[in-house]
Amino acid sequence: MTLFYGLVAGIALTLGAVHLLVWRGRSGRRVYLLAAGMALAACAQALVELALARTSDPAAAAVLLRWGNFTVGATLLCMVWFVRAYLSAGRAWILWAITGLWAVGLMANVFSPYSLVYTEITAIHSLETFWGETSYQVEGVANPLKYLTDLASFLILIFVADAGLATWRRGDRHAAVTFGGSVVFFILVAGIHTPLVDVGIIRTPTIISATFVAILAALSYQIAWELDRARASEKALGESRRHVDRLMRSNLLGEFASSLAHELNQPLAAILANAQVVRRYLGHEPPKIAAAREAVDSIIADDRRASDLITQLRTLVHRDVVHREAVEVTGVVDETLALVRRELKTQSVTVDVVRPGLSLTVNASRVEMQQVLLNLLFNAAQAVEGQALPRRRIRIETAQDGGWVWVSVADGGPGLAPDRIDQMFEPFNTGRTGNIGMGLAICRRIVESHGGEISAVSGADDGAVFTFTLPLLEKGCVANECAG
Secondary structure, three states: OHHHHHHHHHHHHHHHHHHHHHHHHOOOOHHHHHHHHHHHHHHHHHHHHHHHHHOOOHHHHHHHHHHHHHHHHHHHHHHHHHHHHHHOOOOHHHHHHHHHHHHHHHHHHHHOOEOOOEEEEEEEEEEEOOOOOEEEEEEEEEOOOHHHHHHHHHHHHHHHHHHHHHHHHOOOHHHHHHHHHHHHHHHHHHHHHHHHHHOOOOOOOOOHHHHHHHHHHHHHHHHHHHHHHHHHHHHHHHHHHHHHHHHHHHHHHHHHHHHHHHHHHHHHHHHHHHHHHHHHHHOOOOOOHHHHHHHHHHHHHHHHHHHHHHHHHHHHOOOOOOOOEEEEHHHHHHHHHHHHHHHHHHOOOEEEEEOOOOOOEEEEOHHHHHHHHHHHHHHHHHHHOOOOHHHOEEEEEEEEEOOEEEEEEEEOOOOOOOOOHHHOOOOOOOOOOOOOOOHHHHHHHHHHHOOOEEEEEEOEOEOEEEEEEEEEOOOOOOOOOOOO
């Protein structure tokens, strides 16, 4: 028996420690704290049952019975509240009735002379197992108040069955069977065996702790199964988000490919023209060295400009880990406009840029900031498409507000429907044919990952205004070390 109850206590203690660790690692969800409380109470109950089976002293047995009622009550109350919190099911009035009955029962346990179970201990019987081990069983006059907790046990069966049925109807049949089935089965076992032991019909030690550990093991299995499934879902969702992110970048590339080709054509044409000038200057007698040197400097500058454009193109679709650095916001605006200038000019869209009077620096990924601005610019360009020429304008403004940098992109389009504003940043929510509705969702993910916020409102003169904020990088800070 020492081995049996010791094993039960050890299992309960281990499961309790595991649930405490999960509770700390899951942002303090109380459901795991309740599971840990149930496990620790079951461990204490196993130790009480072992001591009770070993004592032949009525006074010591009365004390152990009293402590045993506390551990049983704590285990059962943790269990029913756990079921309620985890399944979000079960009738509240039954739950409170169970809690109230046990509260009255535990008060009676304190003030009754021989605990809640007996009003008087009349005998302690010696029992011998078939392998020759001796244990003891208490017999006494039943306490009438014990029927309060017996009624509570009956209500537990009803409560758990009700919660399991509601969970089954909700579609979560795995949890309904695991929780409802295990609790009902083992409560029935303990609920039949223990009263028969108390009245002396069955001559065995009590095994309440073993049934509780069996219930706890079933609940722990369900929790582990759901945590594993949630982890797999989070991993799959992360992969899907990365895939959609790459898809959106590829779509953006398709939209400004013509603009990029135009931007590259200018420096390449200038390089060719200056190279011809250099050859002509060097062919003079004597060679015009100073003029040729100036032309070579122009070639180098145009080459760097073309190289920067190609680098931006490559990084927009690159899959490496995002690198953050100190980024000057107006510089990112200028770089992004350079990528789409040709496309906007083709659509006769005018862009006004309102610049602050000071440098605004944030700790950010330059490429991701370009991605956000590209999405907002293309959305604005689509919004003004079909408008009269005076309204084909986009206004980009950057400013500082306390410790924040904000960037707004306003258009002269038809504006935003009030019932769509709250849903605009949700995935797959689009009002345009041919769009997949992920651009603004990705913008929100990027901005929020940088510690900022993004929002949309209707403009004062129709149109739409999209604004995102980012924490200002403090002066003297290293980008990857300072907050913001």
